Amino acid sequence: MQKTILITGATSGFGKATAKLFAAHNWQLILCGRRQDRLETIQKELENVPVHIAQFDISVRDEVEDFVSNIPQQFSQIDILVNNAGLALGLEGSDKADLDHWQTMINTNISGLLYMTRLILPQMMKNRTGHIINIGSVAGSYPYPGGNTYGASKAFVAQFSRNLRCDVAGTGIRVTNIEPGLAETEFSAVRFSGDEKRASSVYAGHENLSATDIAETIFWSASRPAHVNINSIEIMPVCQSWAALAIDK
Ligand code: NDP
Ligand code: 8X3
Incomplete structure (x- = not known):
């Protein structure tokens, strides 16, 4: 049977590249985002596989619930959930940052990921199979000026991913x-x-990572044998490394 991947934030960047890569490997796709025109364009581009598109705001719980309750039968057995939708807003220090920006990052990067996970996981638990792939960030491990709430939201994703593994232990879910x-x-x-x-x-x-680099990393993680769980992967372009700790003299 054709396998199914659900990708949030599929209208751009990592999500769109992941959709293309999995379509090339004959997966059927559920693609989500707020921009309907982009979803329709991608659906047309990937006409070699079945594609269900869903336009909603992941930070609004009712909209996520409505989306999950209306997944067509053909797509209802989800093998992989990629929690990718997310964003950073601003780079101001914590005394100047816009509180609405902070709220939007929390609502999207944290709450949106939680709504989707909580609503999709029961079906995976019932089938005792599935893979949840979260998109964190190096910003969840390493602080930088102006990273404040964005980095903290990705630190949440890292720890939630570890705790989630504990919750699904013994089920085969990755x-x-x-x-x-x-x-x-x-x-x-x-x-x-x-x-x-x-x-x-x-x-x-300089040469940055591309969206395709991340899509390939997602594909590689998902295509390991069923007994292998990739807990986390940190990936940077070669031009990027760490700075020294700052000392105010
Ligand atoms: P893009 O801005 O290119 O893509 C972000 C995607 O998220 C879009 O498809 C957007 O769709 C979707 N999205 C954002 N907000 C919402 C929302 N409220 N509801 C539904 N969908 C939403 O960025 P990237 O591809 O780079 O980002 C993808 C993920 O990767 C994010 O979680 C980001 O934090 C993370 N990341 C990015 C890095 C980078 O350097 N690029 C590095 C590390 C992590 P739409 O606007 O149509 O809703
Ligand atoms: C995106 C990477 O360094 O801009 O998550 O925060 S960074």
Whole structure:
């Protein structure tokens, strides 16, 4: 039987690249996002496999519940859930950051991921199979100025992923947290509220990770033998490494 992957945040970046890669391997897809026009375009592009598209805001619990209750029968056995939808907003220090930005990151990166996981997991538990792949970040492990709430939301994803593994122990269900570093997507355009010049300066002058690099990492994690669980993968472009601890002299 054709396998099914549900990808949140499939209209762009990692999610879209993951949709294309799994379609190339003949998976059927459930693709989610807020931009209906993009979902329709991707559905047309991937006409070689069945694609169910769903437009909703993952940070709104009712919308996620409505989506899950209306998954068509043909797509209802979900083998992989990729909790990818997320964003950073702003890079201001904690005394100046916009509280609405903080709330949106919490509602999306944390609450949205929890709604989706909580609503999809029972079906996986019933079938005693499945794989939940969360998209964390290096920002969940390493602090940087202005990373405040974004980094903390990804630290939540890392610890939730570990705790989730404990909850599903003995069922055969797998849980993976993928933690990318600098990757060129629409992430910075979103972070800087559409300031394309500032966004492109983040990526200029070096070779960043691509969305395809992350899609391939997701595919690799998912295609390990059933007895292998990749707990987490931290992945950076070669040009990125760590800075020294700061000392105020
Ligand atoms: P993009 O901005 O290119 O993609 C983000 C995706 O999330 C879009 O498809 C967007 O869809 C979706 N999304 C955002 N908010 C919502 C919402 N409220 N409801 C539903 N969907 C939503 O960025 P990336 O591909 O880079 O980001 C994907 C994930 O990877 C995020 O969780 C991000 O934090 C993480 N990440 C990114 C890194 C990078 O450097 N790029 C590094 C490490 C982690 P739409 O707007 O249509 O709703
Ligand atoms: C995205 C990577 O370093 O911009 O999660 O926070 S970073």
